[in-house]
Amino acid sequence: MELTGAEIIVRSLLDLGVRHVFGYPGGSVLHIYDAIFKTPEIQHILCRHEQGAVHAADGYARVTGEVGVALVTSGPGATNALTGLATANMDSIPLVCLTGQVPVDLIGNDAFQEADTVGITRSCTKHNFLVRHVADLARVLREAFHIARTGRPGPVVVDLPKDVTAARCDYVHTDGEVKIRSYNPTVIGNSRQVKKAVAMLLESSRPMIYTGGGVILANAAPELTRFTRLLGAPITNTLMGLGGFPATDPQFVGMLGMHGTYEANMAVSHCDLLVAIGARFDDRVTGKISQFAPSAKIIHVDIDPTSISKNVKVHLPIVGDVKNVLGQMNALLEAQGARDHQPDLKPWWDQIQSWRDKHCLNYTQKQDWIQPQFVIETLNRLTRSEAIVATDVGQHQMWAAQFYPFDRPRYWLTSGGLGTMGYGLPAAMGAKVARPDETVLLITGDGSIQMNIQELATCRQFHIPVKIAILNNNYLGMVRQWQEIFYEGRYSHSHMAFGPDFVKLAEAYGAVGLRATRPEEVEPVIKKALEIDNTVVMDFRVAEESNVYPMVPAGKALNEMILL
């Protein structure tokens, strides 16, 4: 069947199972938009900025595990998408971003709305393609989806010159595996390495499990839970790994790292065996690298060989899909009757209990000002820990990670790697499109929300009712906190003395605005917000100079935490 390039794109998307596309039209993608117009099976969400479109596709991908799809035009459309791509790349989120391009014979001529998209997205994507011939189009799209979702997932850009989308070509529906000879991720763990790992696990008297976003991406939460139970060891998650293991389980010691719990960081600092699974020893996790887990042997399971021994030298690497490798280890542990062969872990758990007894997340909610932590605890209580939670970046992000427990994977959306302010609203939007029956909360700050606030219009137009909680302290709170602690309180340009009236702003966008200025107003505002079938902006006027504790100062070791 002969189709135009644009029709081939839309047919390919349908054949690849795509039902939602987040995008923004422009000159060089008009053929594609015309084909979308004629394809009611694909719902296109018109975002208000290309960055928002890519973050929305990212949020969609995080909650579903499917490849999120964004469509933007050439030039500024593509450059606006960059932050979204870099965000997804750092967090290994499967995305395909279709970018318009000027016609092939104008490429390199500084044509109107031309940018070297393949050049400028090379370092912030997993891979990218420029399609020069319509005959390559269907194959490239299949390869793009395959690359985005397999191995260590990531964003893939497909750059589409306008004339290629107009040219005609036969389209044949193809099923089955995509084969790329130069791309074959290792998915099964080497069985000898797995055996060695199990032997190490059974010898350890102070084991510690440390897991990251890889567990979520690999849908390995059930295997991880089984593994943790079999071993009886304490487990900590990275910011990206939250939800990989039930946060309310007694074996969970909280998040680790800069704003992790005291018990998690102390346990990592004192364990004799650290099992890192789908985590990458980021600097925000390790603190001073030379003093990270100083007395531990380290086992590292990851699908990406480059993550292994990049920051921390490991004793036993296992390359593979963490779901498979955990399954392999569980089978061996079950066969051997793990608990009968292990040293007694009780002294280790006793020690962990003594660290827990510090109650490192304590804070005091006084009569006058709303404490930001109190808002999150109340949100948690009123949503029964069941909401999908998106955040932006800064203090509110850390408080959300500390005070909203995730018992399930894919309920937590945060820009962990790149730390992108402005991520939250579009990501929450994408999540709500994918999961319309779930409550989707955005926990954000007065700084972050203003970086993509235009997406409130998208929420209204497509009836995407997300609940937005702004912890409004008139500061870029995390910047201010660092200035307070490390720059003797010189608050250089972290004070946003003027901010918009978020209630009126919400109303201007057709959303509902609510405000709480006193502690007793917090609960009624949240209750009301959850009852309204519309996007709601809750403006919580919180204590201006609250800090996130505990805290490992940058460059210090994990056991040098500042407690409140």
Next chain:
Amino acid sequence: MRHVISVLVENEAGVLSRVAGLFAARGFNIESLTVAPAGDEQTSRITLVSEGDDEIIEQIIKQLNKLIPVIHVVDLTEGAHVERELMLVKVTAEKEVRAEVLRIADIFRSRVVDATPNSFMIEVTGDATKLDACLELLKPLGVIELVRTGQVALSRGNRGMIKN
């Protein structure tokens, strides 16, 4: 330590910039880099010389492997291999010096590929140290300009980089 890394890649647009971009973005150093089609239509072979401790070289190899169009990566320095580089060097050569230039060329089994009344162009092939040694002797005589290809290398023995 100095490592010679051979990289077999798909012969498609942009591969070289992916490789070069990787080295720039991650701060790995490149001493030399050569690239040319590998004898068939589909693949090219890149030979990279880089300096770094074992951890860095391990990262370089893993990162190269991670690039989608990279088919195979081998650190040739791990085994017996042959390295070659070609240099063209233009030397001032007048009157009595002409014989001296030709003698040096002969010692290094190089060839004169161009001559004028007051200059020679010499083509020298060998590993990098041989080229350096030759250049040391020619410099005092007056080198006008020179160009080097960078190292290419293959492992010794009857096996190829990938089993066919």
